Amino acid sequence: MNLTSIGFILFVxxxxxxxYVVGKHLQWMVLLLSSVGFIGLSGPFSVIAVSFVSAATxxxxxAIDRINAQDSLxxxxxxxxTDRSVLSARRHTRxxxxxxxxxxxNLLIFIAVRLRDPLLLGLHLNNETDSMLYRLTSTLPLxxxxxxxxxxxxxxxxxxxxxxxxxxxxxxxxxxxxxPCLTVGPINRFEPLTAxxxxxxxxxxxxxxxxxxxxLYGLFKKTIVxxxxxxxxxxxxxxxxxxxxxxxxxxxxxxIIVLYCDFSGGIDIIVGVTSMFGIKLEENxxxxxxxxxxxxxxxxxxxxxxxxxxxxxxxxxxxxxxxxRFAKRMKKISKILLSSQLHIYLxxxxxxxxxxxxxxxxxxxxxxxIINGVLVIFSMYTDSRLKQYGWFRSITKTKLYNYCSIxxxxxxxxITMLLDRFGSFREYLSALHGGFTGQSIxxxxxxxxxxxxxxxxxxxxxxLILIIIIGILVRRETLDRWFKKCSPLLRFLIIDVxxxxxxxxxxxxxxxxxxxxxxxxx
Amino acid sequence: xxxxxxxxxxxxxSIVSSKVPIGFLLAMLYLVISFFxxxxxxxxxxxxxxxxxxxxxxxxxxxIRHDVIFLGDCEIYSNxxxxxxxxxxxxxxxxxxxxxxxxxxSYYFLEEIFSYETPQIVVLSIxxxxxxxxVSEAYNRLNFDNMRWxxxxxxxxxxxxxxxxxYLSYLLPLLRYHSxxxxxxxxxxxxxxxxxxxxxxxxxxxxxINPLDTLPAVRVLADYEFPDIxxxxxxxxxxxxxxxxxxxxxxxxxxxxxxxxxxxxLQIREYADANNLFYYNFIELNDDIGIDMSTDSYxxxxxxxxxxxxxLSSYIGLILSVQYQLPDCRNDPYISVIxxxxxxxxxxxxxxxxxxxxxxxxxxxxxxx
Numbered sequence: 001m002n003l004t005s006i007g008f009i010l011f012v013x014x015x016x017x018x019x020y021v022v023g024k025h026l027q028w029m030v031l032l033l034s035s036v037g038f039i040g041l042s043g044p045f046s047v048i049a050v051s052f053v054s055a056a057t058x059x060x061x062x063a064i065d066r067i068n069a070q071d072s073l074x075x076x077x078x079x080x081x082t083d084r085s086v087l088s089a090r091r092h093t094r095x096x097x098x099x100x101x102x103x104x105x106n107l108l109i110f111i112a113v114r115l116r117d118p119l120l121l122g123l124h125l126n127n128e129t130d131s132m133l134y135r136l137t138s139t140l141p142l143x144x145x146x147x148x149x150x151x152x153x154x155x156x157x158x159x160x161x162x163x164x165x166x167x168x169x170x171x172x173x174x175x176x177x178x179x180p181c182l183t184v185g186p187i188n189r190f191e192p193l194t195a196x197x198x199x200x201x202x203x204x205x206x207x208x209x210x211x212x213x214x215x216l217y218g219l220f221k222k223t224i225v226x227x228x229x230x231x232x233x234x235x236x237x238x239x240x241x242x243x244x245x246x247x248x249x250x251x252x253x254x255x256i257i258v259l260y261c262d263f264s265g266g267i268d269i270i271v272g273v274t275s276m277f278g279i280k281l282e283e284n285x286x287x288x289x290x291x292x293x294x295x296x297x298x299x300x301x302x303x304x305x306x307x308x309x310x311x312x313x314x315x316x317x318x319x320x321x322x323x324x325r326f327a328k329r330m331k332k333i334s335k336i337l338l339s340s341q342l343h344i345y346l347x348x349x350x351x352x353x354x355x356x357x358x359x360x361x362x363x364x365x366x367x368x369x370i371i372n373g374v375l376v377i378f379s380m381y382t383d384s385r386l387k388q389y390g391w392f393r394s395i396t397k398t399k400l401y402n403y404c405s406i407x408x409x410x411x412x413x414x415i416t417m418l419l420d421r422f423g424s425f426r427e428y429l430s431a432l433h434g435g436f437t438g439q440s441i442x443x444x445x446x447x448x449x450x451x452x453x454x455x456x457x458x459x460x461x462x463x464l465i466l467i468i469i470i471g472i473l474v475r476r477e478t479l480d481r482w483f484k485k486c487s488p489l490l491r492f493l494i495i496d497v498x499x500x501x502x503x504x505x506x507x508x509x510x511x512x513x514x515x516x517x518x519x520x521x522x
Numbered sequence: 523x524x525x526x527x528x529x530x531x532x533x534x535x536s537i538v539s540s541k542v543p544i545g546f547l548l549a550m551l552y553l554v555i556s557f558f559x560x561x562x563x564x565x566x567x568x569x570x571x572x573x574x575x576x577x578x579x580x581x582x583x584x585x586i587r588h589d590v591i592f593l594g595d596c597e598i599y600s601n602x603x604x605x606x607x608x609x610x611x612x613x614x615x616x617x618x619x620x621x622x623x624x625x626x627x628s629y630y631f632l633e634e635i636f637s638y639e640t641p642q643i644v645v646l647s648i649x650x651x652x653x654x655x656x657v658s659e660a661y662n663r664l665n666f667d668n669m670r671w672x673x674x675x676x677x678x679x680x681x682x683x684x685x686x687x688x689y690l691s692y693l694l695p696l697l698r699y700h701s702x703x704x705x706x707x708x709x710x711x712x713x714x715x716x717x718x719x720x721x722x723x724x725x726x727x728x729x730x731i732n733p734l735d736t737l738p739a740v741r742v743l744a745d746y747e748f749p750d751i752x753x754x755x756x757x758x759x760x761x762x763x764x765x766x767x768x769x770x771x772x773x774x775x776x777x778x779x780x781x782x783x784x785x786x787x788l789q790i791r792e793y794a795d796a797n798n799l800f801y802y803n804f805i806e807l808n809d810d811i812g813i814d815m816s817t818d819s820y821x822x823x824x825x826x827x828x829x830x831x832x833x834l835s836s837y838i839g840l841i842l843s844v845q846y847q848l849p850d851c852r853n854d855p856y857i858s859v860i861x862x863x864x865x866x867x868x869x870x871x872x873x874x875x876x877x878x879x880x881x882x883x884x885x886x887x888x889x890x891x
Contacts, residue, residue, distance in 0.1 A: 509691065
């Protein structure tokens with residue numbers, strides 16, 4: 001179900017009504033049933049995949065939890081230190097085996113789905129044979145990338161005794177499949193989300209209005225800006241001539257706007273929906289285009305994915321005995337500039353390669369990971385090295401430096417993000433080469449042939465200015481304060497006007513191929 | 523003291539809680555008004571462009587009964603002049619015809635007509651017998667946008683919707699036409715509250731002449747069988763007429779192309795014979811009617827202009843008045859007053875169109891010279 005469809009809005013409205021009508025102790029059950037229903041609507045494969053992940057993760061983490069409990073018990077019961085350490089080592093090994101099983105199962109499903117097309121091809125299955133397996137797997141399981149990562153993170157936390165395993169299987173399943181987060185994330189952590197999910201919630205009119213407004217803001221970004229520019233992007237995709245010379249840079253600019261409005265719009269919709277249920281989600285964006293370097297950009301863009309990789313892959317990797325030994329050895333071998341930090345940079349590169357592979361298993365995503373990794377390392381390095389010089393520190397305090405850094409970061413992000421649009425790294429390089437050396441056709445002529453009218457370009461420009469202004473106001477919290485002070489009637493009227501703006505200026509309906517969220521494919 | 527405070531708090535709470543529903547209701551009212559207000563602005567008005575779209579709504583403006591109803595597509599609304607039928611024979615008639623109107627759309631239009639009045643004769647153009655499915659979403663919109671809501675409209679839409687269409691977009695046309703904000707013209711504002719009639723009892727007048735030079739080659743078809751769904755709805759139209767005591771007549775307009783195949787004609791004749799219906803193929807009667815495609819068509823033989831339409835109407839009127847003994851409505855004071863106004867409008871439009879066309883013609887001759 002598309003987040004921008006009337007079906008989804010009706011679905012939310014029905015669930016919301018039931019949620020506040022039933023007894024508070026049943027609210028989490030309403031969310032679970034609606035989430036299962038939501039997954040069920042996207043096909044049987046989705047239900048099978050989520051049931052398997054949920055059952056396997058639950059069973060194995062419960063086993064880990066039991067070992068944890070035995071561990072703490074034996075600390076007090078066993079008399080000798082030797083007995084305790086032997087037993088502890090055995091249990092540690094068992095826990096590691098169980099965790100490996102959880103990670104393995106989840107990753108196996110994740111990779112199998114990622115490699116679905118070549119796998120089906122290898123098994124000589126296609127839609128012509130109309131086999132059961134093909135029909136079952138013809139649609140990607142909904143939200144797989146998100147709940148697989150949530151399951152792995154949860155298992156690692158339980159193993160590390162961060163919190164005990166959830167004993168109620170249904171409650172645990174709700175954590176994995178909470179329906180608003182199944183399309184474009186975010187990747188939620190167990191403790192903050194479940195604290196809100198399992199808690200009873202009273203109806204709060206102001207909260208509901210704020211949530212609705214956030215949802216409408218997401219629809220505004222997605223249907224008015226992203227989906228409109230997507231029409232132009234598709235025309236440019238289908239014609240190589242429209243990706244040469246100056247037009248290549250216009251293409252790149254359109255794509256980054258589409259990507260931002262599409263992804264952050266989707267997150268706005270999800271955060272809006274969940275806050276109507278009284279549940280606050282972690283923000284996934286923090287004004288990424290104000291970033292002054294690539295490392296900062298990635299701390300502000302898809303924050304939950306970055307945070308997940310940082311906590312569950314990067315830290316364990318950089319603090320692993322292998323990496324620590326490697327760092328020690330490098331320090332001994334050489335005292336050159338990079339050696340002391342080499343293990344950090346190496347881990348960073350590995351993480352970025354993995355993030356690239358998370359987006360897709362192809363050369364362009366591998367290149368995407370490596371390029372971003374190198375850029376992040378470069379920005380980490382320059383940041384730490386250059387700031388040692390006083391003259392540089394004084395430059396960094398100037399507004400001009402900040403603006404230039406922001407502009408440069410934006411350009412770098414725009415160029416690297418474009419890798420998504422190409423089937424392979426070679427195609428990307430060829431297009432990039434065309435961008436520098438190619439002769440473009442008349443830009444105005446080209447823009448007029450992209451399927452958008454002049455009034456639509458003006459509308460998009462106006463909306464982008466509005467998004468920037470809203471961003472500034474939200475950042476300063478003036479919008480929130482002002483909205484709270486408004487009378488209920490005025491707040492309703494603001495919502496009404498927003499609804500009408502989306503209904504009239506949104507791109508949807510016949511003639512427009514309803515675009516799923518770009519991040520939904522990951 | 524504490525008691526007073528809690529009293530004040532509860533009073534405040536009750537004021538807040540009573541304000542919210544009122545605010546909510548007012549906001550909902552505002553939303554509904556603004557939604558329908560903007561919808562009215564953005565839906566096409568069909569007054570200067572694609573005026574066929576206004577035809578379904580013209581029926582509801584009628585203030586008189588009709589003894590004859592013509593059903594069909596452009597072969598009806600371009601080729602028959604109800605004004606001529608009245609002027610020459612006193613027949614009160616209406617054309618319930620729209621662009622590419624399918625058999626099932628004709629059926630549901632007829633069903634709606636019977637809910638308003640009971641005509642004595644229903645004349646059905648059978649050119650749509652070749653269409654087994656709705657032509658396109660655009661034609662559906664032309665045919666339904668101005669049709670009044672009823673169970674007939676509901677079922678007609680259900681039967682006509684193409685794969686991409688949603689029923690909701692017919693219920694709330696703003697969801698379909700929202701993107702017209704960038705194409706708004708003065709027409710949308712001028713006809714916001716009301717729209718004048720574009721037809722003469724369903725007839726779309728054209729006074730220009732575009733003669734037929736040569737007939738396009740006849741296409742040989744692989745299959746000449748009419749789709750089953752068309753026969754199904756033809757049966758239902760007949761049953762509907764029978765149940766209301768109306769006589770059904772089948773006709774084929776004298777348009778010379780698209781070619782009306784003999785195999786098609788045979789199927790209709792067989793159906794008419796089997797069901798005891800009259801069938802008139804006016805293509806065969808072109809000479810009797812006096813149609814001359816060098817002067818009587820505005821698009822090279824596909825549709826008749828006013829000269830051809832008046833000849834055909836005169837011919838049909840004679841059949842209807844002689845064979846079916848319809849009452850002469852010219853003697854009805856109420857109907858005659860309304861028709862006098864219709865005739866005046868008709869004549870005025872004809873003279874204006876004629877003047878415009880002759881001016882255009884002389885301009886094009888000047889340009890050639």
